[in-house]
Amino acid sequence: MDCVKIGKLIAKLRKEKKLTQKNIADALGIQSKTVSKWECGLGCPDLSLWPELSAILGVDMVQMMQGEITPNHPDSGNIDKIRFYVCPSCGNILVSTGSASIFCCGRKLEHILPMDTLTVPKITVEEMDTDYFVTIDHPMTKEHYLSFAAWVKNDRVFLNRLYPEQSPTCRFPITAGGKLYFYCIKHGLSIYSNDLS
Numbered sequence: 001m002d003c004v005k006i007g008k009l010i011a012k013l014r015k016e017k018k019l020t021q022k023n024i025a026d027a028l029g030i031q032s033k034t035v036s037k038w039e040c041g042l043g044c045p046d047l048s049l050w051p052e053l054s055a056i057l058g059v060d061m062v063q064m065m066q067g068e069i070t071p072n073h074p075d076s077g078n079i080d081k082i083r084f085y086v087c088p089s090c091g092n093i094l095v096s097t098g099s100a101s102i103f104c105c106g107r108k109l110e111h112i113l114p115m116d117t118l119t120v121p122k123i124t125v126e127e128m129d130t131d132y133f134v135t136i137d138h139p140m141t142k143e144h145y146l147s148f149a150a151w152v153k154n155d156r157v158f159l160n161r162l163y164p165e166q167s168p169t170c171r172f173p174i175t176a177g178g179k180l181y182f183y184c185i186k187h188g189l190s191i192y193s194n195d196l197s
Contacts, residue, residue, distance in 0.1 A: 001067075007040060007041040009069070014039075017058065050064070051106075082096070082157065083097075084111060084181065084183065084189060088107070089104070093147065093183075112183065112188060113189065115187055121137045121190075123136055130173060132151075132172045132174055133169065133171055134169060135168065137168075138182075140165055142164045142165065144185065145165075145185060146184055147183050147185055148160060148183050149181065149182040151175075153177060153178030154175075160172075179191055179192070180192040
């Protein structure tokens with residue numbers, strides 16, 4: 001470990017959060033002079049302190065241990081590059097419109113690749129007022145269900161969270177074009193690219 005590099009990063013992140021060395025020390029249950037030593041490059045945090053320190057500073061622990069935060073490329077706003085992520089621990093659903101480092105429950109998540117379109121279930125669409133009412137012919141048991149459906153059009157993502165033992169239906173605003181994505185906990189991500197109208 002490069003203690004000088006890590007120390008400079010800790011100081012930078014602490015200042016970004018508008019925290020004092022004492023704030024960090026109190027949160028970790030250590031002395032302020034210990035934080036000062038880190039920032040001067042005269043030592044590195046004890047291994048047991050890294051998880052809590054990374055949480056306090058709001059950064060990835062691995063990158064902090066390397067002494068540098070790798071920035072993501074700026075989001076070009078291309079909705080065609082949308083990526084979905086599902087945390088295997090808590091089931092959180094996260095979305096990006098380009099490459100990103102996404103973490104949840106302490107794990108780096110990889111974006112979900114769409115599965116073979118031959119296995120896409122039957123979809124029924126009705127127009128109701130100003131919305132599409134979409135029904136997906138899919139089981140919704142605790143062991144096999146859809147966890148979300150998303151309608152992606154232009155610069156918008158309309159995400160509906162779905163739950164086991166509920167109806168696999170959702171509503172989306174009526175718009176021409178776009179793609180419907182849905183995620184089965186057993187079989188993965190599917191794309192229905194036909195226009196819903």
